[in-house]
Amino acid sequence: MGEKVLMKGAEAIAEAAIRAGCMAFFGYPITPQNETPEYFSRRMPELGRVFLQAESEVAAINMVYGAACTGTRVITTSSSPGISLMQEGFSYIANSNVGCVVVNAMRGGPGLGDIAPAQADYFQATKGGGHGDYHSIVLAPHTIQETVDLMYDAFDLADKYRIMVVMLVDGLMGQMMEPVEFKEWVDVKKFKTPEWATVGQGDRDHRNIITSLEILPEGLEKMNLALQAKYKKIKENEVRLEEYEMDDAEYALTAFGTVARIAKTVVEMARKDGIKLGLIRPITVWPFPEKEVAKRADQVKFFFDVEMNEGQMLEDVKLAVNGKKPVHYYGRLGGVVPTAEEIYGEFKKLVGGK
Amino acid sequence: MKLIYKKPDTITERDTTYCPGCPHGIAHRLIAELLEEMDLVKKTVIVWPVGCSVFGYYFIATDAVEAAHGRACAMATGIKRAHPESFVISYQGDGDLASIGIAEAVHAAARGERISVVYINNGNYGMTGGQMAPTTLIGQVTTTTPYGRKPELNGFPMHVPEMFAALDGPAYIARAALDSPQHIIQAKKFLRKAFTAQKNNLGFSLVELISACPTNWKMTPVEAMERIRKQVLPVFPIGEFKVAKGVE
Amino acid sequence: MEKKVIINEERCKSCGLCVSVCPKHVLRISDRINSKGYHPAELFDNENCISCGFCYLICPDMAIEEVRRPEPVKK
Numbered sequence: 001m002g003e004k005v006l007m008k009g010a011e012a013i014a015e016a017a018i019r020a021g022c023m024a025f026f027g028y029p030i031t032p033q034n035e036t037p038e039y040f041s042r043r044m045p046e047l048g049r050v051f052l053q054a055e056s057e058v059a060a061i062n063m064v065y066g067a068a069c070t071g072t073r074v075i076t077t078s079s080s081p082g083i084s085l086m087q088e089g090f091s092y093i094a095n096s097n098v099g100c101v102v103v104n105a106m107r108g109g110p111g112l113g114d115i116a117p118a119q120a121d122y123f124q125a126t127k128g129g130g131h132g133d134y135h136s137i138v139l140a141p142h143t144i145q146e147t148v149d150l151m152y153d154a155f156d157l158a159d160k161y162r163i164m165v166v167m168l169v170d171g172l173m174g175q176m177m178e179p180v181e182f183k184e185w186v187d188v189k190k191f192k193t194p195e196w197a198t199v200g201q202g203d204r205d206h207r208n209i210i211t212s213l214e215i216l217p218e219g220l221e222k223m224n225l226a227l228q229a230k231y232k233k234i235k236e237n238e239v240r241l242e243e244y245e246m247d248d249a250e251y252a253l254t255a256f257g258t259v260a261r262i263a264k265t266v267v268e269m270a271r272k273d274g275i276k277l278g279l280i281r282p283i284t285v286w287p288f289p290e291k292e293v294a295k296r297a298d299q300v301k302f303f304f305d306v307e308m309n310e311g312q313m314l315e316d317v318k319l320a321v322n323g324k325k326p327v328h329y330y331g332r333l334g335g336v337v338p339t340a341e342e343i344y345g346e347f348k349k350l351v352g353g354k
Numbered sequence: 355m356k357l358i359y360k361k362p363d364t365i366t367e368r369d370t371t372y373c374p375g376c377p378h379g380i381a382h383r384l385i386a387e388l389l390e391e392m393d394l395v396k397k398t399v400i401v402w403p404v405g406c407s408v409f410g411y412y413f414i415a416t417d418a419v420e421a422a423h424g425r426a427c428a429m430a431t432g433i434k435r436a437h438p439e440s441f442v443i444s445y446q447g448d449g450d451l452a453s454i455g456i457a458e459a460v461h462a463a464a465r466g467e468r469i470s471v472v473y474i475n476n477g478n479y480g481m482t483g484g485q486m487a488p489t490t491l492i493g494q495v496t497t498t499t500p501y502g503r504k505p506e507l508n509g510f511p512m513h514v515p516e517m518f519a520a521l522d523g524p525a526y527i528a529r530a531a532l533d534s535p536q537h538i539i540q541a542k543k544f545l546r547k548a549f550t551a552q553k554n555n556l557g558f559s560l561v562e563l564i565s566a567c568p569t570n571w572k573m574t575p576v577e578a579m580e581r582i583r584k585q586v587l588p589v590f591p592i593g594e595f596k597v598a599k600g601v602e
Numbered sequence: 603m604e605k606k607v608i609i610n611e612e613r614c615k616s617c618g619l620c621v622s623v624c625p626k627h628v629l630r631i632s633d634r635i636n637s638k639g640y641h642p643a644e645l646f647d648n649e650n651c652i653s654c655g656f657c658y659l660i661c662p663d664m665a666i667e668e669v670r671r672p673e674p675v676k677k
Contacts, residue, residue, distance in 0.1 A: 023436065024432075024435060024436050026432065026435075050435045050436060052431070052435060054428070054461075055457055055458070055460075055461035056457060058425070058428075058457075058458075059425070059428040059431075059457065059458050059461065060428075062421065062422060062425035062428035062429045062432065062458070063428050063429070063431050063432035063435070064432060065421075065422075065425075065428075065429055065432060066401070066419065066428065066429035066430060066431060066432020066433040066434075066436070067432040067433065067435065067436035068432070069399075069419050069429075069432070069433060070432075070433055070436045070437040070440070072436040072437065074432070074436065088422055089422065089425070092422050096419075193437075197437075198399050198417040198418065198419050198433070199399060199417065199433075199437045199439070199440045200396055200397040200398055200399055200416070200417050200439075200440045200441065201395070201396045201398075201416065201417050202396050202397070203396075207415060207416060207417050207418070208417045208418075209411045209417070209418045209419070209420075210418070210419045210420070211402075211411070211418075211419065211420035212420065213408060213409075213420050355604050355606070355670035355671065355672055355673065356670060356671045356672075356673055357668060357669075357670055358653050358655050358658075358669040358670060358671050359655045359658040359659075359666075359668065359669040360667065360668050360669075361664045361666075361667045361668070365664050369612075369613060369638070369663070370662075370663060370664075372662065372663075373615075374615035374616060374617040374640070374662075374663075375615070375617035375618070375619055375662060376662055377662055378662065379661070379662035379663050379664060380659075380660065380661075380662050382664075383664055534623065534660070535623055535654075535655075535656040535659040535660055538659045538660065539659065568617075574618065575617040575618060575619050575662075576618055576619060576622040579619065579622070
């Protein structure tokens with residue numbers, strides 16, 4: 001432990017999940033994240049764990065749903081079009097109160113789009129995506145090391161709240177190589193089948209039924225209110241963000257994932273020029289750090305949101321700022337990754353215009 | 355007095371939600387009897403489908419999950435792979451399995467998943483009001499084939515056991531019918547073999563049960579059972595299509 | 603003599619399948635009405651019932667709760 005190894009992001013994701021105690025993988029191949037299932041397919045059998053290549057993403061997520069009903073730490077990994085196919089399953093998982101981890105290595109869309117890195121699934125990930133009122137916890141790491149670290153938390157959160165946790169990364173994160181350090185292995189021998197799991201009644205004095213169905217509106221409303229209560233608890237306790245050079249900042253960039261990483265370089269460029277620019281980087285994009293962003297509205301002159309989409313997180317930033325200060329936006333679409341120079345150029349136009 | 359038959363304890367006291375004369379209840383009772391006789395009740399998880407039997411977990415007292423429409427075999431796969439000690443049954447209708455869920459069912463069969471599928475074929479979508487199913491007979495009038503099912507327009511009825519028997523994964527594939535006491539006794543024998551296939555870790559098993567839908571067929575329950583014998587069984591013959599060693 | 607067929611009239615939905623398969627015609631639909639509004643099936647001729655259990659096998663509502671056969675009379 002403590003030793004740094006050079007790994008491709010897509011493989012580091014799998015290794016981290018395995019060390020975090022993931023006992024089962026179900027998935028379907030899709031570019032740009034095929035190295036993840038391939039890595040699982042080698043490692044899981046070595047450890048006596050489950051790897052299964054499903055016949056489709058639709059089947060894969062329902063296998064995850066089934067495994068989650070047994071209280072098993074389970075994962076699927078995919079990319080945008082595959083994640084779209086899984087939305088029905090996500091909705092069922094939400095209203096069944098079972099936990100799992102889903103990695104979305106986002107690529108350019110809509111439709112078949114391309115296989116370049118993008119962030120255009122933000123709405124889909126943070127606003128539910130499938131039918132009904134529900135949320136998943138959505139983690140948006142900006143380096144491979146952070147992805148690896150958050151994977152442990154992802155499984156813990158999935159277990160703690162019996163909820164789906166999305167690891168929202170992009171194709172770039174999967175394809176690049178970085179030195180990473182893994183935390184200690186989670187001791188899977190300590191795992192116990194939870195009391196609520198559907199594995200056969202056994203010695204229990206009651207049987208377990210896991211369903212998202214409640215035909216009476218009043219009953220379904222109760223189920224919904226219970227979900228909302230859970231979401232409230234998560235909002236109160238699980239918000240995470242990084243504020244970079246924000247202490248004295250007069251301007252704030254907002255960005256997540258890969259773009260946030262580029263934004264750090266932009267901050268450094270601005271600071272070199274004597275401009276007090278900082279970065280607010282949500283790590284949980286759901287729950288979104290609304291209070292923290294709102295607080296900075298009293299401090300900065302404006303916010304500058306940068307994303308690889310048409311301005312999706314922008315809406316959450318605007319809601320948090322609530323009209324107190326201008327919120328500007330710059331983005332690239334279709335899998336184009338903006339450069340630091342490009343973003344800084346756009347930022348300077350905004351500052352100069354004042 | 356000697357007890358010949360007794361309602362299994364695994365059938366709950368709750369009244370079923372099925373129409374009068376609907377054979378779902380017969381299938382439920384056969385499953386419950388076999389789980390008791392084979393000492394499987396406490397190990398069993400039943401994956402219930404979307405369809406008339408969506409509330410099945412209210413009627414058979416085992417652990418249960420409720421799948422999305424057509425995804426029961428995928429969900430059953432997830433449960434069985436994650437927890438191989440569980441005895442996993444996927445209970446599905448003809449719309450659920452042969453239409454929207456055919457991919458999940460075929461691949462579970464091809465992989466030889468250690469699950470047992472109870473597949474109810476009543477030739478239409480019962481819960482949604484009697485639309486055409488993949489199993490609707492040629493000429494049969496449904497709410498979406500008002501002029502009768504026409505091959506040139508709607509194709510032909512799907513024979514699931516015959517299709518699945520061509521795969522290497524299944525250990526036991528059969529078709530039985532629920533129209534008469536004799537056929538019901540036979541159905542139970544077939545289901546026992548299907549459950550044995552899973553119990554003995556031999557592979558995938560499926561039993562199609564030819565059923566009736568008196569309400570949507572617009573017949574009395576007795577007429578509906580007669581229709582099975584006269585019109586359905588000639589198209590969907592009873593039989594065993596694959597029997598692996600060790601199932602008997 | 604004790605009843606050979608025990609019917610839970612509350613579970614019965616009056617589908618008539620038991621009546622249709624009874625080889626001895628000892629079952630019929632009664633005039634009574636259960637709480638669901640159905641006329642439950644009844645065994646009206648216990649003596650001629652042969653305890654074959656066909657009614658139990660076909661009953662889709664598990665309303666036929668028990669079928670019993672008299673022990674053979676010892677000589």
